[in-house]
Amino acid sequence: MKYEAPQLSNRYQNFIGGDWVEPRSGKWFENPSPVTGKTVCEIPRSNHQDIELALDAAHAAAPAWGKTAPAKRAEALMKIADRMEASLEELAVIETWDNGKPVRETLAADLPLAVDHFRYFAGCIRAQEGTVAELDDDTVAYHFPEPLGVVGQIIPWNFPILMAAWKVAPALAAGNAVVLKPAEQTPVGILELMKRVGDVLPPGVLNVVNGFGVEAGKPLAASPRVAKVAFTGETTTGRLIMQAASENLVPVTLELGGKSPNVFFKDVFDKNDAFREKVLEGFAMFALNQGEVCTCPSRALVAKEIYGTFMEEAVERVKRIKPGHPLDTETRLGAQASTDQLEKILSYIDIGKQEGAEVLTGGKRAQLSGEAESGYYVEPTILSGSNRMRVFQEEIFGPVVSVTPFEGFEQGIEIANDTLYGLGAGIWTRDTNTAYRAGRAIHAGRVWTNCYHLYPAHAAFGGYKQSGIGRETHKMMLGHYQQTKNLLVSYDPNAMGLF
Amino acid sequence: MGVKRVEATDAAREWVRRLEAEHGPVMFHQSGGCCDGSAPMCFLRGEFRVGERDVWLGDVEGAPVYIGGRQYEVWKHTQLILDVVPGRGSGFSLEAPEGVRFLTRSRVFSAEELEELGDLEAGEARQG
Numbered sequence: 001m002k003y004e005a006p007q008l009s010n011r012y013q014n015f016i017g018g019d020w021v022e023p024r025s026g027k028w029f030e031n032p033s034p035v036t037g038k039t040v041c042e043i044p045r046s047n048h049q050d051i052e053l054a055l056d057a058a059h060a061a062a063p064a065w066g067k068t069a070p071a072k073r074a075e076a077l078m079k080i081a082d083r084m085e086a087s088l089e090e091l092a093v094i095e096t097w098d099n100g101k102p103v104r105e106t107l108a109a110d111l112p113l114a115v116d117h118f119r120y121f122a123g124c125i126r127a128q129e130g131t132v133a134e135l136d137d138d139t140v141a142y143h144f145p146e147p148l149g150v151v152g153q154i155i156p157w158n159f160p161i162l163m164a165a166w167k168v169a170p171a172l173a174a175g176n177a178v179v180l181k182p183a184e185q186t187p188v189g190i191l192e193l194m195k196r197v198g199d200v201l202p203p204g205v206l207n208v209v210n211g212f213g214v215e216a217g218k219p220l221a222a223s224p225r226v227a228k229v230a231f232t233g234e235t236t237t238g239r240l241i242m243q244a245a246s247e248n249l250v251p252v253t254l255e256l257g258g259k260s261p262n263v264f265f266k267d268v269f270d271k272n273d274a275f276r277e278k279v280l281e282g283f284a285m286f287a288l289n290q291g292e293v294c295t296c297p298s299r300a301l302v303a304k305e306i307y308g309t310f311m312e313e314a315v316e317r318v319k320r321i322k323p324g325h326p327l328d329t330e331t332r333l334g335a336q337a338s339t340d341q342l343e344k345i346l347s348y349i350d351i352g353k354q355e356g357a358e359v360l361t362g363g364k365r366a367q368l369s370g371e372a373e374s375g376y377y378v379e380p381t382i383l384s385g386s387n388r389m390r391v392f393q394e395e396i397f398g399p400v401v402s403v404t405p406f407e408g409f410e411q412g413i414e415i416a417n418d419t420l421y422g423l424g425a426g427i428w429t430r431d432t433n434t435a436y437r438a439g440r441a442i443h444a445g446r447v448w449t450n451c452y453h454l455y456p457a458h459a460a461f462g463g464y465k466q467s468g469i470g471r472e473t474h475k476m477m478l479g480h481y482q483q484t485k486n487l488l489v490s491y492d493p494n495a496m497g498l499f
Numbered sequence: 500m501g502v503k504r505v506e507a508t509d510a511a512r513e514w515v516r517r518l519e520a521e522h523g524p525v526m527f528h529q530s531g532g533c534c535d536g537s538a539p540m541c542f543l544r545g546e547f548r549v550g551e552r553d554v555w556l557g558d559v560e561g562a563p564v565y566i567g568g569r570q571y572e573v574w575k576h577t578q579l580i581l582d583v584v585p586g587r588g589s590g591f592s593l594e595a596p597e598g599v600r601f602l603t604r605s606r607v608f609s610a611e612e613l614e615e616l617g618d619l620e621a622g623e624a625r626q627g
Binding site: 029045156157158183184185212213214215217218221232233234235236237238239240243255256257258294338339340341343344347348350351354355388390393394395396397420421466467 | 528529530531532533534535536537538540542546547548550567569570573574577584585586587588590591592593595596600602603604605606607
């Protein structure tokens with residue numbers, strides 16, 4: 001079936017202090033849908049004044065929220081999850097319209113995972129405990145996890161609602177107030193979500209300020225009034241955020257992407273069974289979400305012994321993936337999120353060809369018909385070449401995989417690790433020893449073993465090397481939004497005798 | 500010496516001049532990684548603190564262009580051609596509110612060009 005385009009407001013506002021507030025600049029910017037390339041609504045063009053307003057609201061709300069019983073905070077998160085679930089289909093269609101990804105994906109992954117994330121952190125915070133250490137018979141050290149206060153969060157455009165959930169849920173659970181800056185390419189899903197859940201939290205606990213990075217994101221990241229900054233994006237902005245944080249001496253968590261290797265060992269084709277199909281699905285995963293995933297398995301390393309047969313079947317598997325209208329539930333490959341993203345992907349295919357990579361399939365913009373004619377679509381593309389080519393070294397963030405053969409375990413791992421990044425990796429083998437050794441040898445924060453692109457809560461996600469700092473989607477994320485209070489207590493009535 | 504590590508299209512040069520007229524001197528740092536990674540970021544000059552390991556590739560309309568040292572190592576066989584396209588990149592790049600986005604196109608250097616260019620050490624060629 002095909003969904004109709006969602007009903008949106010013509011013009012949106014910021015959500016500050018529990019109210020919908022116009023941007024102080026009095027300006028809005030046009031928001032196009034990547035499905036059609038046409039403007040669908042207007043978004044506040046906020047600046048430092050709106051950020052200050054949101055910080056005022058957050059600072060007013062933070063002390064009481066931080067002292068609210070964990071059970072009450074958990075109840076609020078559960079309520080947000082319930083409301084999201086009740087509007088799941090509606091929000092999924094809106095997210096597709098805003099981002100361009102297939103509705104099949106937002107219905108089955110983005111929204112259900114976001115709902116579950118709020119429930120997961122509702123559970124985590126209720127189960128969290130401090131520690132007690134008996135240092136000697138009279139002296140006890142108590143450790144309490146306390147909230148940081150007010151935190152700033154800047155989220156990306158590839159999974160707008162889900163990335164907001166990854167950051168907002170642990171921050172709120174831990175007792176912080178939040179100022180959130182959505183990506184300017186994809187602001188609508190979060191605003192529509194706030195329409196549905198805005199009243200669940202006390203005013204000021206969660207504030208959403210829209211606008212451009214340079215005008216709204218930067219003043220948030222640089223503000224001395226935030227106790228921590230969380231960012232998902234690229235390395236240069238990550239460094240700029242750390243530079244600002246160094247001036248304020250506040251911590252950051254950063255998720256900065258990768259160039260994830262997907263390693264296929266020689267035994268994967270030993271049998272003609274269900275696992276063989278799973279392996280080919282694993283290869284084709286580079287095109288999931290149009291390749292706009294920080295962990296896109298965009299380098300496929302295939303054992304030399306099976307390279308010929310493997311690639312023959314892999315190319316056939318990928319050719320079956322056709323770009324289509326994102327609101328059609330049969331579509332598995334939708335639109336790239338923006339026109340500049342489309343241009344960047346095409347420029348990388350060009351540099352790949354110049355470097356001598358061979359195009360095994362795809363390699364160009366896909367032309368759709370009807371209202372999608374002016375949308376931003378790319379054919380799933382396989383390039384074969386060598387690991388020092390730039391298409392093997394840079395995140396293209398499109399449905400493009402670069403493939404190269406390897407000879408033996410050692411070389412496979414060497415190529416897998418020959419990258420500046422270390423966010424994700426995939427290992428495919430029928431041999432449990434190979435799987436374990438490869439998984440431990442690869443320098444990446446997440447190694448999917450005989451699977452890929454699963455993002456369940458309670459499995460830690462984050463980067464090695466230049467891929468960032470911190471671990472999301474796990475209860476350990478609470479620690480990134482808390483600080484430890486130690487009470488060191490003496491129960492000895494006598495003088496210490498120190499002085 | 501004719502060959503340069505960084506070049507720019509006329510449209511990109513025009514935008515550098517427009518941004519400088521509005522905001523004052525600017526600089527570029529080539530990004531890597533997720534989302535808007537692999538795109539050049541345009542900042543007010545001096546706003547992004549260039550580090551010891553960054554490499555200065557050259558200037559575009561007087562605006563210095565840098566890249567991280569380790570990224571330079573895997574990019575150095577290609578010329579960077581700064582272009583501009585309609586778009587809305589995020590990150591904190593200055594041009595995004597104008598509805599345009601800087602984009603790095605590339606060209607592979609010939610063996611002769613690479614010999615003429617020599618190699619840069621990270622930090623060595625930082626602009627004064």
